[in-house]
Amino acid sequence: MPQAFELQAKKLPKQARSKATFDALIEACTLVLQSHGYAGTTTNHIADTAGVGIASLYEYFPGKDAIVAKVIERMNERVLTNLAKRAFNLRELPKEELMQAWLEQIYRCLLEEQPLLRVISYEVPYSEQVLNSHEMPQRLLQFSELLEYGAMEVLPQKQSKESMYLIVNLVVSSLTQLVVNPPPGLDAQAVIEELSKKMNQWVFGP
């Protein structure tokens, strides 16, 4: 299992043509991950799906893990962008409805990425090869920016470090779970309502 230890793309595409193959490769990798899982994703298959030669893949990425890392990066960007858009509309809401609306928006953003998020959460190994070491070391906290963004709006007063850690962790992991592994016999909407009730108790106190 000879693996490259570089993480970044070998070189950045300069011409428009190569930018297209670069993107096609990332898009193809996304598709293959969704349909075949991490273990079933081979570099040859990615290149085939993208419609380019295998060597082109290695022109831009040092190895399989690098391109998968890029796919994750792109997904994170999409989620954050979407959330920023959606969260903008929450400003006018009254305090009582804010928490639930906020949680719903996060849920929907995650839901849009469901098939990919599922593979990333359950199959892609969490290792230095895949995630840059300077990044947030917790996969669950990849979305922490997203939360800090919303948290400013939602949280009434400054929370302790421990409280903040728990809030971020709970919200992200609960909603991710709900998306990736919906509990049979439970309605997602109802779970979110229940969660927002509890979170309101949490942040506003008894």
Place this chain on the structure above:
Amino acid sequence: MPQAFELQAKKLPKQARSKATFDALIEACTLVLQSHGYAGTTTNHIADTAGVGIASLYEYFPGKDAIVAKVIERMNERVLTNLAKRAFNLRELPKEELMQAWLEQIYRCLLEEQPLLRVISYEVPYSEQVLNSHEMPQRLLQFSELLEYGAMEVLPQKQSKESMYLIVNLVVSSLTQLVVNPPPGLDAQAVIEELSKKMNQWVFGP
């Protein structure tokens, strides 16, 4: 990647000698998983570490995933057994201290499995090959028995389905995260205290 789709051991060991190799293989697999990660765990390496021939492994397991599944199963059994022992002492505690004590016990049980738990959580792919399909379909809820056990003692009144789902999910995922990926700059004990405060608010109401 030819994989067997059976899950159970091919045959159960009948003589004492084979029971020993059976256990040695599982123990070896545990060690190799801890030291080399899931991807770096090969069947040959497992057999070597166990001190038996590779064919002996295939005598008792249809493939790599089957033995890994068995390792997970054994870990779950250990955790549940330990918790049952520890939880027994909680009966006399007053209501106010019960929640925190309960969370601490779960935390410690998980902490004892830290190296293995880390690999299982982050690297072992979550697939039908690894987890029996008749088992709880959520990995996080593998420990749900554990929680229901404690919950009877801790929860004051019957909770709604949604509430129960969230409580189980939150407790397990929070404590697992805390064990597997301790947040830098935060004290685990302090986080547990904070969590138990909030959980008390949730279940006892405002």
Place this chain on the structure above:
DNA sequence: TAGTAATCCTAGTAATTACTTGGATATACT
């Protein structure tokens, strides 16, 4: 103690897969 079944091991094989080589083709630049 002989026969039979269980257990084990050595030495493979076949298939997969990450990755490279060397040259062809397209693009940019002057």
Place this chain on the structure above:
DNA sequence: AGTATATCCAAGTAATTACTAGGATTACTA
């Protein structure tokens, strides 16, 4: 137009790895 450079690809290779065949050894049984 002509040259340099960027981009692409077909056809490999070398290493890994899951898994097996066939026979040797050990333990039960009568």
